[in-house]
Amino acid sequence: MYHDDDPIETSExxxxxxxxxxxxxxxxxxxxxxxxxERASRDGTELPYSITTPxxxxxxxAQEARxxxxxxxxxxxxxxxxxxxxxxxxxASKRPGDLGGHxxxxxxxxxxxxxxxxxxxxGGDEKRESDLVYFQGHASPxxxxxxxxxxxxxxxxLDKYREEVDGDGLSSYPHPWLMPDYWQFPTVxxxxxxxxAIYQAHVMxxxxxxxxxxxxxxxxxCFVGDGxxxxxxxxxxxxxxxxxxxDNLVFVxxxxxQRLDGPVRxxxxxxxxxxxxxxxxxxxxxxxxxxxxxxxxxxxDNNGVMQRAMDEICDGDLQNYTHxxxxxxxxxxxxxxxxxAKLVEGWTxxxxxxxxxxxxxxxxxxxxxxxxxxxxxxxxTVILAHTIKGYGFGAAGESQNTAHSLKKLDLxxxxxxxxxxxxxxxxxxxxxVPYYRPAPDSPELVYMNKRRQELGGFYPxxxxxxxxxxxxxxxxxxxxxxxxxxxxVSLTMVFVRLLNALVKDKRIxxxxxxxxxxxxxxxxxxxxxxxxxxYTAEGQKYVPQDREQIMYYREDKKGQILQEGINEGGAxxxxxxxxxxxSTNNFPLIPFYAFYSxxxxxxxxxxxWASGDMQARGFLIGGTAGRTTLNGEGLQHQDGHSxxxxxxxxxxxxYDPSYGHEMAVIIHHGMKEMFExxxxxxxxxxxxxxxxxxxxxxxxxEDGIIKGMYKFESVEVKGGKKKLRVQLLSAGAIMNEIRAxxxxxxxxxxxxSDVWSVTSYNELARDGQHVERWNLLHPDDKGxxxxxxxxxxxxxxxxxxxxxxxxxxxxxLRGFIPKTFMTLGTDGFGRSDTREKLRSFFEIxxxxxxxxxxxxLAKDGEIxxxxxxxxxxxxxxxxxxxxxxxx
Numbered sequence: 001m002y003h004d005d006d007p008i009e010t011s012e013x014x015x016x017x018x019x020x021x022x023x024x025x026x027x028x029x030x031x032x033x034x035x036x037x038e039r040a041s042r043d044g045t046e047l048p049y050s051i052t053t054p055x056x057x058x059x060x061x062a063q064e065a066r067x068x069x070x071x072x073x074x075x076x077x078x079x080x081x082x083x084x085x086x087x088x089x090x091x092a093s094k095r096p097g098d099l100g101g102h103x104x105x106x107x108x109x110x111x112x113x114x115x116x117x118x119x120x121x122x123g124g125d126e127k128r129e130s131d132l133v134y135f136q137g138h139a140s141p142x143x144x145x146x147x148x149x150x151x152x153x154x155x156x157x158l159d160k161y162r163e164e165v166d167g168d169g170l171s172s173y174p175h176p177w178l179m180p181d182y183w184q185f186p187t188v189x190x191x192x193x194x195x196x197a198i199y200q201a202h203v204m205x206x207x208x209x210x211x212x213x214x215x216x217x218x219x220x221x222c223f224v225g226d227g228x229x230x231x232x233x234x235x236x237x238x239x240x241x242x243x244x245x246x247d248n249l250v251f252v253x254x255x256x257x258q259r260l261d262g263p264v265r266x267x268x269x270x271x272x273x274x275x276x277x278x279x280x281x282x283x284x285x286x287x288x289x290x291x292x293x294x295x296x297x298x299x300x301d302n303n304g305v306m307q308r309a310m311d312e313i314c315d316g317d318l319q320n321y322t323h324x325x326x327x328x329x330x331x332x333x334x335x336x337x338x339x340x341a342k343l344v345e346g347w348t349x350x351x352x353x354x355x356x357x358x359x360x361x362x363x364x365x366x367x368x369x370x371x372x373x374x375x376x377x378x379x380x381t382v383i384l385a386h387t388i389k390g391y392g393f394g395a396a397g398e399s400q401n402t403a404h405s406l407k408k409l410d411l412x413x414x415x416x417x418x419x420x421x422x423x424x425x426x427x428x429x430x431x432x433v434p435y436y437r438p439a440p441d442s443p444e445l446v447y448m449n450k451r452r453q454e455l456g457g458f459y460p461x462x463x464x465x466x467x468x469x470x471x472x473x474x475x476x477x478x479x480x481x482x483x484x485x486x487x488x489v490s491l492t493m494v495f496v497r498l499l500n501a502l503v504k505d506k507r508i509x510x511x512x513x514x515x516x517x518x519x520x521x522x523x524x525x526x527x528x529x530x531x532x533x534x535y536t537a538e539g540q541k542y543v544p545q546d547r548e549q550i551m552y553y554r555e556d557k558k559g560q561i562l563q564e565g566i567n568e569g570g571a572x573x574x575x576x577x578x579x580x581x582x583s584t585n586n587f588p589l590i591p592f593y594a595f596y597s598x599x600x601x602x603x604x605x606x607x608x609w610a611s612g613d614m615q616a617r618g619f620l621i622g623g624t625a626g627r628t629t630l631n632g633e634g635l636q637h638q639d640g641h642s643x644x645x646x647x648x649x650x651x652x653x654x655y656d657p658s659y660g661h662e663m664a665v666i667i668h669h670g671m672k673e674m675f676e677x678x679x680x681x682x683x684x685x686x687x688x689x690x691x692x693x694x695x696x697x698x699x700x701x702e703d704g705i706i707k708g709m710y711k712f713e714s715v716e717v718k719g720g721k722k723k724l725r726v727q728l729l730s731a732g733a734i735m736n737e738i739r740a741x742x743x744x745x746x747x748x749x750x751x752x753s754d755v756w757s758v759t760s761y762n763e764l765a766r767d768g769q770h771v772e773r774w775n776l777l778h779p780d781d782k783g784x785x786x787x788x789x790x791x792x793x794x795x796x797x798x799x800x801x802x803x804x805x806x807x808x809x810x811x812x813l814r815g816f817i818p819k820t821f822m823t824l825g826t827d828g829f830g831r832s833d834t835r836e837k838l839r840s841f842f843e844i845x846x847x848x849x850x851x852x853x854x855x856x857l858a859k860d861g862e863i864x865x866x867x868x869x870x871x872x873x874x875x876x877x878x879x880x881x882x883x884x885x886x887x
């Protein structure tokens with residue numbers, strides 16, 4: 001790469017380039033180079049294409065914005081924060097329980113955060129909302145230490161780091177559920193922060209484009225670890241940010257070169273790799289590789305030999321240079337070429353030690369942040385900051401593969417740390433690792449608080465609630481509540497009608513945000529394309545192929561629909577941003593994210609869990625739900641367990657309605673609960689694509705729909721001495737199989753039945769578990785009764801439940817049903833076939849329900865087993881068939 005056959009000619013070309021830069025400027029240089037490249041490629045010349053730049057700072061020293069503050073004061077404050085963060089973790093490790101924590105990540109990122117807090121992170125005021133910052137989760141001790149200096153936390157609270165059960169504790173990582181006034185976004189597990197930040201910036205632009213909220217100078221900052229970029233969620237959506245011109249987004253990647261176990265790219269260069277990835281995705285890339293002490297060496301590097309050495313070394317070498325000290329660096333880096341050795345001739349080891357990395361130099365960091373904040377030029381920006389993991393801990397942890405787990409320090413290390421950062425503590429005080437906070441009127445705290453006052457106040461902080469919305473009355477869904485009048489309609493189409501009614505409402509219509517991951521046509525939502533428009537930052541630059549059709553594909557800068565492509569993770573992150581807009585923007589949105597139910601919780605479970613943590617409010621709509629209702633698609637598409645997964649999230653309320661009126665009542669109740677009453681819950685509602693008649697809403701069933709079940713109908717038998725009766729439970733599309741079974745039981749076997757629509761097995765189970773716990777803890781009080789027990793305890797006959805989900809879904813209720821209880825479900829892998837064949841295969845159809853009901857009666861001694869065998873023969877049920885769960 002560096003071999004030069006004609007140095008004189010090379011020098012002439014370089015001289016010409018220097019003259020062009022000096023006399024005509026960078027823009028002219030770019031134009032000339034582009035023309036030269038075009039001309040060379042015309043004849044087939046293979047150009048040395050690269051989207052990376054040399055391994056050095058992007059911003060030349062002469063072009064750096066000057067940091068306006070007091071460097072020495074800020075270093076003192078930063079040192080105090082470092083000490084208190086370390087003390088908090090070390091003290092936690094000394095207490096029983098070995099709760100520990102992480103200090104190496106923050107030690108590498110302290111300057112990156114400090115510059116942001118002093119100059120860039122706006123806390124919001126009467127004129128504007130705050131910036132939004134996604135903090136690197138493992139660096140949270142630094143946030144707590146800063147807040148301690150600001151007077152927001154006491155020593156007692158710091159000593160409850162990771163001790164949360166008794167209250168007033170500080171959470172291990174950013175968790176809004178546990179610290180609702182403080183943290184805004186959960187960023188652990190890793191990868192969650194970056195994808196959320198991209199779509200947070202996207203939704204901020206969306207609101208600005210629709211003229212609902214003025215974005216102004218607000219920024220979304222996201223701090224990321226270089227090892228975290230291995231997570232698909234971190235880099236998987238960066239092209240979205242480039243494509244949508246998210247110049248309100250800044251990533252800061254803390255490139256300390258280490259993961260938990262070892263180097264991120266020991267044999268390569270993570271900074272260079274990330275530069276290529278982000279630049280290729282349309283981002284501005286600012287590398288902050290070296291601190292200002294290096295500037296003089298680069299100025300003296302006239303023949304480029306030091307740059308050559310920089311480009312040749314790998315991250316494993318860089319880690320060794322720090323860990324092994326200045327003598328090793330002198331020999332193995334500067335000693336690589338004679339010209340380089342001459343550059344540091346006469347330098348002491350202490351001089352070489354001062355050659356800091358860019359992420360630890362506040363001047364370099366400030367210049368990068370300033371450029372990102374004010375010169376984005378319509379693009380998102382990533383800052384790749386070179387740092388040292390365990391910075392400040394010397395031999396105890398600096399640049400060691402074990403640095404991530406550092407949480408206990410010996411006395412000598414504490415002394416060294418104290419001396420390095422000039423903490424005013426005596427030797428005899430160090431054994432207890434005390435916190436240190438100067439007096440409120442000290443120069444440090446006065447300076448610190450002044451900086452924050454100029455930026456709108458303390459940060460982070462979170463708004464828990466916003467102004468309640470006025471939700472329209474239930475009769476806004478009158479058309480659906482009255483049923484389909486004999487026409488066969490799917491719940492999917494019912495949902496579209498409900499959504500159409502909402503977007504037309506004058507009060508809340510503009511707040512409704514339909515979100516789809518390239519499945520709008522599957523769900524019959526394409527009619528909204530023209531009506532509402534699909535949001536895109538650039539509008540529609542082309543004439544769509546279907547322009548002459550009523551439901552053509554209309555993109556618009558003011559579009560209301562968020563169509564996020566084949567990207568469930570991205571669509572979920574967009575929903576999360578919209579579902580927390582009440583907090584981040586003081587402007588509640590009502591988001592409806594419709595997706596293939598199989599590709600919901602199963603695919604984006606980590607984001608769904610984070611949604612609960614951050615108190616999202618909105619609706620997740622699992623379309624084409626049920627293992628047998630989605631016929632034809634097969635094993636990977638057919639959902640038989642999403643409600644089980646939904647039930648793992650404590651504040652997710654999951655419903656599986658059978659009919660349109662049930663869906664209408666659930667959505668209406670959910671809107672009132674979330675947006676009028678400001679409750680921290682979100683809803684998961686499944687809908688099917690099977691067409692059948694939608695009945696009108698029975699009178700007085702609304703309360704039962706929300707609690708989880710209500711009696712839909714009774715099928716009676718005339719005459720006879722002994723009246724047999726069963727209770728039939730179901731949900732979703734299988735409700736029609738249950739109703740058919742009720743007729744078969746009546747016509748073929750003389751058995752009456754009560755048919756119950758179970759809108760939420762999950763809510764019934766939660767209620768039962770809550771009642772069971774209360775009774776356990778209150779043995780001296782009158783016992784309470786679960787709602788499902790109240791519904792069934794005085795009914796006659798055994799209970800049979802059949803759903804399109806695995807048996808565990810129904811089995812949740814067993815402990816609360818005081819009768820013989822038999823369950824049918826779709827355990828096993830799905831497959832393609834007709835609905836009728838699938839329901840027979842999984843043994844949940846009307847015939848299996850009928851046989852199961854007779855079996856339950858036989859178990860109760862109401863009929864003889866021979867009748868069960870007779871029914872199996874009558875309906876062609878093979879009792880020797882392989883269990884579908886094993887097929």
